[in-house]
Amino acid sequence: MNQLLQQLTEAVGVSGGEKEVRLLLRDLIAGHVDEWSVDAMGNLLATKRGTGAMDMRVLVDAHMDEVGLLISEIESGGMLRFDTVGGFDDRALLGKVVQIGPQKVIGVIGARAIHLLKSGEYGKTVKADAMRIDIGAKNKDGAAAKVKVGDYAAFVTAYEENAAAGGRIAIGKAFDNRAGCAALVELLRGERFPFDLVAAFTVQEEVGLRGAKIAAYSTRPDAALVLECTPAYDLPSEADASPNVALGWGASVYVMDARTIQAPRLVAHLTRTADARGIAYQIRQPGGGGTNTGAIQRGAAGIPVATLAVPGRYAHTPTMMISLDDYDSVVRLAEAALRGLTPEIVRHS
Amino acid sequence: MNDLLRSLVEAYGPSGFEDALRDLIRPLVEPHADDISVDAMGNLLVHKSTAAAGALKVMIAAHIDEIGVMATHITEKGFLRFTNIGGVMPHTLLGNRVRFADGTIGVIGVDHSDDRGAIQPLSKHFIDVGATGREDCPVRVGDAAGFDRAFVARGNYLTAKSMDDRIGCYVAIEALRRLPADVPHDVTFVFSVQEEVGTRGAEAAANRILPDVGIALDVTRTGDVPEAKAMSVSLGDGPAIKVRDSGMIAHAGLVRLMRRRAEEAGIRYQMEVLDGGSTDARSMQVAGPGCAAGCISIPCRYVHSPSETVDSRDVEGCIQLLVALLSGSIDL
Numbered sequence: 001m002n003q004l005l006q007q008l009t010e011a012v013g014v015s016g017g018e019k020e021v022r023l024l025l026r027d028l029i030a031g032h033v034d035e036w037s038v039d040a041m042g043n044l045l046a047t048k049r050g051t052g053a054m055d056m057r058v059l060v061d062a063h064m065d066e067v068g069l070l071i072s073e074i075e076s077g078g079m080l081r082f083d084t085v086g087g088f089d090d091r092a093l094l095g096k097v098v099q100i101g102p103q104k105v106i107g108v109i110g111a112r113a114i115h116l117l118k119s120g121e122y123g124k125t126v127k128a129d130a131m132r133i134d135i136g137a138k139n140k141d142g143a144a145a146k147v148k149v150g151d152y153a154a155f156v157t158a159y160e161e162n163a164a165a166g167g168r169i170a171i172g173k174a175f176d177n178r179a180g181c182a183a184l185v186e187l188l189r190g191e192r193f194p195f196d197l198v199a200a201f202t203v204q205e206e207v208g209l210r211g212a213k214i215a216a217y218s219t220r221p222d223a224a225l226v227l228e229c230t231p232a233y234d235l236p237s238e239a240d241a242s243p244n245v246a247l248g249w250g251a252s253v254y255v256m257d258a259r260t261i262q263a264p265r266l267v268a269h270l271t272r273t274a275d276a277r278g279i280a281y282q283i284r285q286p287g288g289g290g291t292n293t294g295a296i297q298r299g300a301a302g303i304p305v306a307t308l309a310v311p312g313r314y315a316h317t318p319t320m321m322i323s324l325d326d327y328d329s330v331v332r333l334a335e336a337a338l339r340g341l342t343p344e345i346v347r348h349s
Numbered sequence: 350m351n352d353l354l355r356s357l358v359e360a361y362g363p364s365g366f367e368d369a370l371r372d373l374i375r376p377l378v379e380p381h382a383d384d385i386s387v388d389a390m391g392n393l394l395v396h397k398s399t400a401a402a403g404a405l406k407v408m409i410a411a412h413i414d415e416i417g418v419m420a421t422h423i424t425e426k427g428f429l430r431f432t433n434i435g436g437v438m439p440h441t442l443l444g445n446r447v448r449f450a451d452g453t454i455g456v457i458g459v460d461h462s463d464d465r466g467a468i469q470p471l472s473k474h475f476i477d478v479g480a481t482g483r484e485d486c487p488v489r490v491g492d493a494a495g496f497d498r499a500f501v502a503r504g505n506y507l508t509a510k511s512m513d514d515r516i517g518c519y520v521a522i523e524a525l526r527r528l529p530a531d532v533p534h535d536v537t538f539v540f541s542v543q544e545e546v547g548t549r550g551a552e553a554a555a556n557r558i559l560p561d562v563g564i565a566l567d568v569t570r571t572g573d574v575p576e577a578k579a580m581s582v583s584l585g586d587g588p589a590i591k592v593r594d595s596g597m598i599a600h601a602g603l604v605r606l607m608r609r610r611a612e613e614a615g616i617r618y619q620m621e622v623l624d625g626g627s628t629d630a631r632s633m634q635v636a637g638p639g640c641a642a643g644c645i646s647i648p649c650r651y652v653h654s655p656s657e658t659v660d661s662r663d664v665e666g667c668i669q670l671l672v673a674l675l676s677g678s679i680d681l
Contacts, residue, residue: 255491256419256491259547263390283490286421286491298556301388302553304389
């Protein structure tokens with residue numbers, strides 16, 4: 001069992017309420033970094049000083065927030081209204097168990113039993129604003145004793161590993177982006193790099209890349225690598241078409257998404273390194289989406305950026321699936337590429 | 350004029366892959382620069398300042414990138430599916446040609462449809478690079494291409510694939526050549542990257558320079574063709590002084606100054622209000638603590654098509670207006 005992934009995915013940290021994850025990460029990296037701090041938005045910034053061989057500072061970012069819910073009203077009957085935090089398909093919500101607030105009060109996003117549906121209601125999508133969380137409270141006062149307006153709610157999904165069809169598969173919530181966080185912890189636990197490595201465990205990515213923007217501004221790195229978990233849409237298809245990324249094909253390397261054209265020299269460095277080391281990788285199909293590079297690249301006076309991601313099926317639902325082999329490839333490729341980084345690769349002539 | 354412009358518009362430079370343009374422009378502007386540098390995103394920064402400390406910092410931006418495409422899938426038979434880089438319109442695709450960084454030429458085809466009058470979405474198009482399968486396909490997923498089309502001069506009308514915004518680069522290069530040695534401001538000409546995907550290069554450059562005044566040089570649409578959307582900008586009526594577009598309201602004092610300098614120098618000009626689209630001025634206006642931003646626009650027909658068309662007299666007017674503006678005091 002991968003302890004890091006288990007601890008990190010089972011921890012709760014909905015955008016804006018990342019404290020539990022931040023405290024866990026602080027413990028996980030203690031003794032492996034030379035200094036750390038928490039900035040005004042809650043980003044955990046940790047520096048692992050280099051060997052002194054290179055006068056360079058490289059930012060490695062992994063966002064620690066996950067999508068979730070925010071309690072917006074306690075109704076007279078004790079039911080909880082909620083807003084969504086981050087992008088959701090409403091269909092993923094109904095019938096799911098959630099944990100609410102610091103006390104982790106258990107609730108259910110209630111669905112009317114099929115027995116009680118009227119004939120015209122079959123097949124209709126219930127919108128999130130028509131759903132309620134039910135904690136079993138008798139009335140408003142009963143609910144208010146347990147839960148406050150403004151509490152966050154997250155899914156409840158235990159981490160599991162599964163040797164399915166020869167693959168090393170992990171199932172859990174919030175691989176987006178605790179997989180990136182775990183990979184970054186592994187980098188910090190290794191030997192010193194030739195340059196100063198600044199690890200940024202950032203907040204509020206899911207609501208608009210907000211934490212990374214100020215992290216890039218305050219750390220002013222020479223280059224940045226973002227570690228992510230990217231949605232995989234790789235179900236079987238008859239058409240002659242590529243999956244955007246596929247589970248089991250290796251670390252996915254970004255070239256272009258809706259927010260960023262990644263620095264071509266860093267992309268080439270990643271693929272060259274992977275080829276030379278025999279590390280499995282795939283080019284993420286260029287197109288939509290976006291990572292923290294969108295905020296980092298231009299926040300200061302221009303920073304070369306790259307993104308490496310673990311492909312993950314069923315992102316932004318209570319249950320995601322990743323390949324542990326892909327995860328290992330991301331860790332190995334990030335490690336090897338960082339150790340091979342030179343100022344010539346980073347800087348324009 | 351046309352030799353330089355031909356080399357600029359025919360060069361390869363989709364957003365994010367502008368190295369060839371930077372290499373082309375750098376030797377042309379080096380003799381006129383006090384110092385020259387390339388930032389992390391690839392912006393070429395040409396600094397010219399003989400002014401005293403505390404002089405006004407002026408940033409001029411012309412973008413070197415162009416719209417293009419990027420391969421997303423290679424079919425079993427060696428055709429490419431692709432996505433857009435910047436604002437590529439599907440009705441400009443069929444029969445158009447693209448060129449990859451290594452010189453590979455591709456022809457764009459479209460999936461069959463019984464409705465021949467319908468414009469198919471970009472996802473129904475493919476690129477034929479002459480391969481027969483994945484093994485002999487010279488293109489990889491993630492490779493970028495620009496459109497391929499020769500420059501043509503038709504009297505005063507100049508037509509090419511990437512007038513947007515190589516004509517702005519031309520205006521900047523020519524202005525650098527003509528500016529007096531003792532420009533009274535601290536001026537940086539930025540040949541910017543990644544404008545077509547969201548004015549990204551200028552954002553980083555402005556965050557570095559932190560200018561007091563930011564002026565973009567870019568094309569704008571016209572209302573002078575049959576059944577055009579109403580717009581009071583026409584080819585041949587001179588440089589367009591931008592008042593507003595969908596990303597920026599120009600600094601009113603800067604607009605007034607542009608008009609005054611044009612009138613003093615006897616330059617015919619027109620006022621521009623653009624509905625839709627924006628320029629690097631949008632990024633400059635709100636970078637760092639913000640700046641007085643504006644734009645001198647070169648009127649252009651058929652923007653984002655393979656035959657973007659400008660009038661050489663408007664281009665000359667833009668150069669004269671920019672030189673006049675930078676040569677005098679900028680009192681806002």
